[in-house]
Amino acid sequence: PVVLGIESSCDETGxxxxxxxxxxxxxxxxxMDEHARFGGVVPEIAARAHLHxxxxxxxxxxxxxxxxxxxxxxxxxTTGPGLAGAxxxxxxxxxxxxxSLGVPLHxxxxxxxxxxxxTLEHGPLPDPCVVLIVSGGHTSLLLVRDLARDPIxxxxxxxxDAAGECxxxxxxxxxxxxxxxxxxxxAARAGDPRAVPLPRPLPGSYDFSFSGLKTAAARWAxxxxxxxxxxxxxxxxxxxxxxxxxxxxxxxxxxxxxxxTLVVVGGVAANSRVRxxxxxxxxxxxxxxxxxxxxLCTDNGAMIAAVGDLLVRAGAAPAPLDVSIDPSAxxxxxxxxxxxxx
Ligand code: ATP
Ligand code: MG
Ligand code: FE
Numbered sequence: 001p002v003v004l005g006i007e008s009s010c011d012e013t014g015x016x017x018x019x020x021x022x023x024x025x026x027x028x029x030x031x032m033d034e035h036a037r038f039g040g041v042v043p044e045i046a047a048r049a050h051l052h053x054x055x056x057x058x059x060x061x062x063x064x065x066x067x068x069x070x071x072x073x074x075x076x077x078t079t080g081p082g083l084a085g086a087x088x089x090x091x092x093x094x095x096x097x098x099x100s101l102g103v104p105l106h107x108x109x110x111x112x113x114x115x116x117x118x119t120l121e122h123g124p125l126p127d128p129c130v131v132l133i134v135s136g137g138h139t140s141l142l143l144v145r146d147l148a149r150d151p152i153x154x155x156x157x158x159x160x161d162a163a164g165e166c167x168x169x170x171x172x173x174x175x176x177x178x179x180x181x182x183x184x185x186x187a188a189r190a191g192d193p194r195a196v197p198l199p200r201p202l203p204g205s206y207d208f209s210f211s212g213l214k215t216a217a218a219r220w221a222x223x224x225x226x227x228x229x230x231x232x233x234x235x236x237x238x239x240x241x242x243x244x245x246x247x248x249x250x251x252x253x254x255x256x257x258x259x260x261t262l263v264v265v266g267g268v269a270a271n272s273r274v275r276x277x278x279x280x281x282x283x284x285x286x287x288x289x290x291x292x293x294x295x296l297c298t299d300n301g302a303m304i305a306a307v308g309d310l311l312v313r314a315g316a317a318p319a320p321l322d323v324s325i326d327p328s329a330x331x332x333x334x335x336x337x338x339x340x341x342x
Contacts, residue, residue: 001042001073002314003312003315004061004097005305006054009082009110010136011035011046012054015061016302016311017072023120024304025065040168047085054093061301068279072101074318076308077105080329081137081335087325095321096269104318108307110299112147112334114265116310117296117303121143129290130155130259134274135266136164139175139246140210140331141253144263147307147334148314155253156206157204163242163268166210170238173218174231184235185271191236193273196220206249213241243273245293251281263290307334314339 002024007014016026031049035041062069077094077099080087091107100104114129131142139158144150162167164181171180176187197215201209217238221229246268264278269291282289296303316339323336 003074003308004072005076005301007301007304008050012299015057016305017065018305024311027057029061043290050089052232076106078110080326106308107319107336114305116306118292129261131263133266134163134268139163140203148310149339158208160211166211170217188236188239191232193236193240196237243277247278261288267298
């Protein structure tokens with residue numbers, strides 16, 4: 001069946017259509033511009049924007065796929081983690097669609113969506129694989145087996161800030177526009193990655209810490225008060241430190257667990273230096289690297305449909321129509337109702 005996926009956990013309203021591992025069409029609306037002047041996502045504005053965007057985005061995704069609503073055989077939706085109001089809008093829309101079409105509803109963990117995004121480009125994930133999730137709110141190193149069935153093993157997590165948060169906050173300290181990650185990436189092109197000595201926290205652990213790095217970069221910027229800030233050098237140095245820490249630990253985890261494939265997903269996987277260094281280090285270690293294309297790295301509906309498609313094909317039980325959001329859902333399983341739930 002065709003699975004329609006809805007993502008609304010933050011500032012992106014995404015809808016995707018997937019059938020048997022294949023992306024048929026997707027559409028996206030973003031309220032990013034409305035948040036820019038506040039320097040971060042405003043939850044109430046995001047929720048309202050989802051409400052306005054959802055129906056037209058569903059329509060656009062169907063048009064792109066050349067499908068009609070009556071072709072949809074299942075609905076998948078992000079139930080968490082994310083902003084409560086934003087999640088509520090997506091879930092209410094998904095329930096209405098599933099109920100009116102008489103098709104099953106599946107609740108999906110947002111981060112499992114980030115993982116599954118890669119399957120739309122590179123096919124089924126090998127079992128096992130190591131996954132590095134690097135996004136705006138999360139940084140985790142995972143051992144993933146069958147997404148539809150197996151529990152997800154956390155090898156390491158950030159103890160404080162997420163990698164994306166680090167980029168966003170340092171960008172602010174550097175006077176770069178929101179969102180900071182892409183701005184740092186662009187500014188770094190003209191910079192020297194060795195210009196600013198920055199720490200590489202928690203060596204030898206699979207856990208991450210980015211708050212010290214953030215503070216060190218901000219202090220360096222403050223020390224230039226009244227003088228021109230060499231933003232390109234600061235951006236290149238920060239990007240190098242983050243990419244170094246992320247890729248070193250991810251490759252070490254693959255080696256330690258005898259895993260042949262590393263998958264890097266989430267918004268920060270769009271970073272050019274993270275991608276290049278991961279490629280370099282995986283090649284040296286004989287590890288296959290998989291990174292989704294840029295448009296599938298940041299939030300989108302296709303990735304939620306991809307998890308739904310895996311669930312449907314594995315025979316997962318649908319979610320009841322009174323299922324709730326969980327704004328702080330821990331990543332234990334990809335779905336609210338995995339196939340072999342205990
Ligand atoms: P989460 O998935 O943890 O709930 P999120 O959905 O907000 O958080 P994503 O949409 O996956 O996160 O990613 C957004 C993050 O990715 C932001 O922090 C943004 O700055 C960062 N990002 C996007 N592009 C780049 C880039 N080229 N370099 C570095 N960071 C980037
Ligand atoms: Mg976003
Ligand atoms: Fe995300």
